Amino acid sequence: MSSSVLPKPQMRGLLARRLGIHIVGAFIVALGVAASCKFGVADRRKKAYADFYRNYDFMKDFEEMRKAGIFQSAK
Template sequence: MASSALAKPRMRGLLAKRLRFHIVGAFIVSLGAAALCKFGVAEARKKAYADFYRNYDSMKDFEEMRKAGVFQSAR
């Protein structure tokens, strides 16, 4: 009577069933991480670079560095 109370564990196909579940979960998590990286980091960095170079004057920056003594060959 005690042996009939416990159901036998299902062992056949258990690995395949768990792998299917975990592979789908890993795929969804990796897509989420990639989207977060693209929109959270890459797009923000692109926008920051575009904002910086929108009104960047390289000659003005060169003159300021030259006056500060950064360059040894340009006086």
């Protein structure tokens, strides 16, 4: 029978090494999520608001609401 010696597991510095890897991974994931939120949600929303208010006639909207009786003080 040959006895083979098992290598000792690395215990010293294990947490620090794993933590460094996970911090870098978390930073990369956070940057990806922030970029996708900015380009996927915020920029589309800004464009939709700009498109809406480009052709929005607030006086026409006010007159329609006034005729519908929404405003009590404006007759």
